[in-house]
Amino acid sequence: MTFIIRPANMDDLQPIYEMAKRTGGGFTNLPPDRKALTAKLERSVAGFSRVEDGVSDDLYVFVLQNTATGEVRGTCQIFGNVGQKWPFYSYRIGALTQHSEELGRTFRADILNLSTDLEGTTEVGGLFLHPGERAGGLGMLIARSRYLFIRNHRARFADRTIAELRGVIDEAGGSPFWDGVAGRFFGMSFQEADEFNAKFGNQFIADLMPKHPVYIAMLPESAKSVIGVPHPSGRAAMRMLENEGFAWENYVDIFDGGPTMTARTDQVRSVREAKDAVVSDISDRLGEHKEGAKMLVSSGRLGSFAAAYGWVLEDGDKVFLDPDSAKALQLSAGETVTYVPRW
Missing domain, CATH: 3.40.630.30 (Gcn5-related N-acetyltransferase (GNAT))
Known part of the structure; x- marks a missing residue:
């Protein structure tokens, strides 16, 4: 699923x-x-x-x-x-501090501004x-x-x-x-x-x-x-x-x-840790108990944007992707994806 x-x-x-x-x-x-x-x-x-x-x-x-x-x-x-x-x-929670010499005390009041x-x-x-x-x-x-x-x-x-x-x-x-x-x-x-x-x-x-x-x-x-x-x-x-x-x-x-x-x-x-890469191949060697790591993968711009979990194997500046996520995201070899590790 x-x-x-x-x-x-x-x-x-x-x-x-x-x-x-x-x-x-x-x-x-x-x-x-x-x-x-x-x-x-x-x-x-x-x-x-x-x-x-x-x-x-x-x-x-x-x-x-x-x-x-x-x-x-x-x-x-x-x-x-x-x-x-x-x-x-x-x-915004702010503070007002006031001091009384006569009492020898300082008062701090928290305020909603x-x-x-x-x-x-x-x-x-x-x-x-x-x-x-x-x-x-x-x-x-x-x-x-x-x-x-x-x-x-x-x-x-x-x-x-x-x-x-x-x-x-x-x-x-x-x-x-x-x-x-x-x-x-x-x-x-x-x-x-x-x-x-x-x-x-x-x-x-x-x-x-x-x-x-x-x-x-x-x-x-x-x-x-x-x-x-x-x-x-x-x-x-x-x-x-x-x-x-x-x-x-x-x-x-x-x-x-x-x-x-x-x-x-x-x-x-x-935003900071995401990477872009070209899909080298769609490989059934990837998946649970197989090769690769589960990551968040996205593709497309604006109305064509889509994201899903996928199994990714990094290969230099390219990646291998599992068939299920490639199908869900309608991706094929040669297309560019953005991916970031799943925490």
């Missing part, structure tokens, strides 16, 4: 919608709304179709497909340049894997394929890349962070605000959010305890990001308080 990552098209609306209904809320980039998802797919098709290079407000949506059954079992996204249509807001520091960055997000496929490294295949796409279309992406991780959501689908901070000013529940943001953007944040710093010490304990904490289902994603070289630099999501990870694009491990 072979899975490939490929660009999404309009025919993928139904399976993406079905996956969106499984997210459990707080997943802004994958709203369970057909109209919003249709708009995303239309924007993605336009992004893949854009011929000229250069950083732009593009969206690229990918799907994970089982080549044996044709079923779509996962999805992910890349935003070329965030903050172009609407401001891209985050909270509303920020647009991350505007103009590239964002990787919208990653969802069907619960029935959460094994065999498919989550890593989805996540890392995006970096190979970025590498091979480098002129389209910013010098800094971010990833927002979903924050803690309670059993009722609410957000302790939202209830303790922004919800006090908006008169709507977390679910309502999250749905509105997913459909219409976050300009309403600019209109209604107070611009003054928020002292963390004044927040309820339920909100304080989840600042910068990923949703339990996102802990593995956070580890994968850290393995790629992403770090948390005190930015958190304004809705649920989840951490926003950042990295220099050229220093992302999969």
Whole structure:
């Protein structure tokens, strides 16, 4: 059984919608709304179709497909340049230190500052894997394929890349962070605000959010305890990001308080370590218990891009590839591939 990552098209609306209904809320980039998802797919098709290079407000949506059954079992996204249509807001945790000579004491207060520091960055997000496929490294295949796409279309992406991780959501689908901070000013529940943001953007944040710093010490304990904490289902994603070289630099999501990870694009491990080579031959000598090493392999540009796991044997500036991955990626000898070791 072979899975490939490929660009999404309009025919993928139904399976993406079905996956969106499984997210459990707080997943802004994958709203369970057909109209919003249709708009995303239309924007993605336009992004893949854009011929000229250069950083732009593009969206690229990918799907994970089982080549044996044709079923779509996962999805992910890349935003070329965030903050172009609407401001891209985050909270940045800062500190204010004050000293009293009379008391002989120094006080440090941690503060949430509303920020647009991350505007103009590239964002990787919208990653969802069907619960029935959460094994065999498919989550890593989805996540890392995006970096190979970025590498091979480098002129389209910013010098800094971010990833927002979903924050803690309670059993009722609410957000302790939202209830303790922004919800006090908006008169709507977390679910309502999250749905509105997913459909219409976050300009309403600019209109209604107070611009003054928020002292963390004044927040309820339920909100304080989840600042910068990923949703339990996102802990593995956070580890994968850290393995790629992403770090948390005190930015958190304004809705649920989840951490926003950042990295220099050229220093992302999969971008930095990937290699290009010409396929010397398709060989059945490669595979498990045979020759070669299992790697992430990609080919094609823009709408023809595809990625999959494959068995690769390096031979100088050329490689041998196993038949299954060559078939999945529709490759033959003489074509160029990009590959990076599987970790």
